[in-house]
Amino acid sequence: MDGLFTRTNDLLNVTPVLTGPFPRKPSLLFARRGRRRHAGLGSAGVQRPATDRLFFAVRPDLETAAEIAERTMRWRADHGLTGKPLKPEHLHVTLFHVGDDDEPPPAELIEALAERAAGVEMPAFRVEFDRVMSFGGGAFVLGGDDRLIGLHILQQRLSDALDASPGPARRFEPHVTLLRDRRHIAEQPIEPISWTAREIVLVHSLLGRTIHRDIVRVPLRQG
Numbered sequence: 054m055d056g057l058f059t060r061t062n063d064l065l066n067v068t069p070v071l072t073g074p075f076p077r078k079p080s081l082l083f084a085r086r087g088r089r090r091h092a093g094l095g096s097a098g099v100q101r102p103a104t105d106r107l108f109f110a111v112r113p114d115l116e117t118a119a120e121i122a123e124r125t126m127r128w129r130a131d132h133g134l135t136g137k138p139l140k141p142e143h144l145h146v147t148l149f150h151v152g153d154d155d156e157p158p159p160a161e162l163i164e165a166l167a168e169r170a171a172g173v174e175m176p177a178f179r180v181e182f183d184r185v186m187s188f189g190g191g192a193f194v195l196g197g198d199d200r201l202i203g204l205h206i207l208q209q210r211l212s213d214a215l216d217a218s219p220g221p222a223r224r225f226e227p228h229v230t231l232l233r234d235r236r237h238i239a240e241q242p243i244e245p246i247s248w249t250a251r252e253i254v255l256v257h258s259l260l261g262r263t264i265h266r267d268i269v270r271v272p273l274r275q276g
Contacts, residue, residue, distance in 0.1 A: 103153035106258040107162075109170065109211060110145035111180070111204065112267075113229075117248040118144050121195070124246070125231045128185055134193060136234035143265050146180075146227050148208045148253065149215060158257065167269045169214045170253055176275045178203035181247035182229065186240035193238060195229040195246065203250065207273075211253065 113121060118141040125138045151158075151166065181200035187193050204227040255269035 101155040104155050104260050105157050106153045106260055107151035107158050107166070108147050108256050108258070109149040109151070109166075110147050110254050110256050111207070111250045111252075112145045112254055113248045115141075117246065118142065121229065121231070121246060124243075128193075128243075129232065132193075132236065132238050134232065134234040134236055134238075136191075136193065136232035138232045139230060140263070143263075144229055144231075145254070145256070146204060146229055148204075148211050151215075151255075153260070163255065163268060166215065166255055167271065170211060170255065170269070170271045173207070173210045173214050173253065173271070173273075174275065175203075175207055175210060175273050177249050177251045177273045178207075179247055179249050180204055180227075181245045182243075183245040184240055184242050185231070185238065187234070187236070187238040188228075191233045191235060192228075192230045193232050193234055195231065195243075196240070197227065200245075200247075201227045207250070207253070 112118070121144055122138060122141040128134070129136070129138060179200075180197075180203060182195040182197040183200065184196045185193065186196050205225060208225045208227075251273055253271040253273065254267045255271075257266040257268050258264070259266075
């Protein structure tokens with residue numbers, strides 16, 4: 054698999070080891086690990102809050118991220134929003150939520166996920182967001198329609214690679230969260246924002262600390 058993916062950060066400060074065979078759904082390794090630990094606490098025990106999240110994403114390039122951040126400030130002022138905008142380097146489209154836990158992900162899980170993601174065959178493609186709106190949970194986001202078809206295809210192929218089992222298409226609405234605010238903004242068109250998606254990124258998020266670590270990058274490639 055050399056050359057197909059790169060570790061951008063020695064997250065665990067250990068040497069990754071492939072011990073396979075891995076579970077058919079490697080994303081479940083994260084959750085099972087947490088459930089086993091919490092089960093040992095007993096009925097009187099207190100489950101520790103999640104501190105670490107793993108997810109696959111597509112990120113805009115640096116120039117586009119800066120443009121999104123600048124326009125977010127204008128939309129925020131225009132709509133009277135008070136929520137704090139995401140940092141430009143945190144802007145992303147989530148493709149697959151691996152799981153949350155109360156300690157960092159193990160090296161073998163990262164390697165298993167990277168190996169599965171490296172099997173996704175898809176060339177680089179353009180994405181274009183042409184509207185902003187609020188979701189029910191308070192997220193103010195970039196959204197789109199037909200010009201996001203590449204993200205739909207990539208999300209399905211990545212999900213299939215990680216699950217290793219056939220299934221119906223999963224519900225997926227590509228979006229970029231810009232900020233969170235109690236005020237609801239109805240969907241409205243904007244001057245399109247676009248970039249070329251060239252890689253999948255495995256992100257380790259430290260919950261509550263506003264820290265994202267891009268720990269694996271998988272270049273998109275033609276089969």
